[in-house]
Amino acid sequence: MKLSAEIKAFEKRLGHKFKRPELLARALTHSSISTPTRPDNQRLEFLGDRVLGLVMAEALFLGDRAASEGQMAPRFNALVRKEACADIARKIDLGAVLKLGRSEMMTGGRRKLALLGDAMEAVIAAVYLDGGFEAAKELILRLWEDRLDSVEEDARDPKTALQEWAQARGLPPPRYEITHRDGPDHAPNFTIEVSLENGARETAKAGSKRQGEMTAAKTLLKRLEDDAEG
Template sequence: MAEAAARLGHGFARPELLQEALTHPSVAGRPHNQRLEFLGDRVLGLVIAEALIGQDAEAEEGQLAPRLNALVRKETCAEVAAEIGLGTALRMGRSEMLTGGRRKTALLGDAMEAVIAAVYLDGGLEAARGVILRHWAGRIAAVRAQPPDAKTALQEWAQARGLKPPVYADLNRTGPDHAPVFLVEVRLEDGSSAQGEAASKRAAQQAAAEVLLARLEAAA
């Protein structure tokens, strides 16, 4: 726990908050991190939104929203958690441990959000802002230059033609718990559709959107 706090860059006056943030619900009889995860998600969104507004005074809401989504999504939180090494500090039940829980994107992402909430409750918004900006700084700087992701680009394509937003449907999940593979289909109002596979639902949605965009551009 002390090593995790040091890597995080926050000294806890109430270390029990960090302990709760790093406890998965599979640990029976102890306070776990689901409530903190709920709060941390909101604190992260606020701080990142403020940073994006300050970074680009001319950006419209339509430009800021996909940047925000990219920075607060579960996969990004999991990446930061892995960089800090939160996986080694996570407390979880035996079944989760045996199925690779310390490497699971969902568990790492949840833990990162919970840790942000723990910092917020322990030191206030300024402390949480400091931690977030320290670990997200490079991503915030880079996101402005990134092209829209495939899901955003497909939605913009549909809107430009007066169509409803794309609809994503989960078709299948295969593989073990520690290495799942999701199959997702995306469909447009005009009947166009495509499928994508990946290790997370979000990534599978992106893959499906990329396939459909490529088909639509080739047919144009």
């Protein structure tokens, strides 16, 4: 099978030369454009999720031999969650080569978190089937290197941490409010404000309410902690 120039460029960004290029083509095919002769990437996504999980579990297990299961679990979740996969997909511009149906293309499918995360898992499976576990492991550890280095910070749920900060000081739980929304329905932007009863507040903008709340909580908590240290 001959790959297009765009997919060949992606293959180079990915850092894996496929012996069976049809695997990569399938990994990039969304269900909105699949046919009986052109299968989508859903089965590969299922496999890739498990390969990613094993590689991350092993990396955490070997990387910190003193860590308990309770410490490793949130780190693991931070590394394999859909947002992390989508961020890696953006890093290698996977969205540019996704094969999508017209409806998905018209609604911004190349930027959707779920589509990017699923496709990244499918690409991992394609590398695994093409080159074996060691090839997939090398790819994952290379692409996830920065996240592994900062996983302790990423594993900390900022909303939970901010609530614990408030409770420790006798304050009610933080309040989250959408203060502004713009953009088209298929790609909205939310401005989220988090506030505490003591008057502390912070805002953040994001493409989803959940991400906006997480970012606002993280920013406010850091400011509160910095103020306490200063």
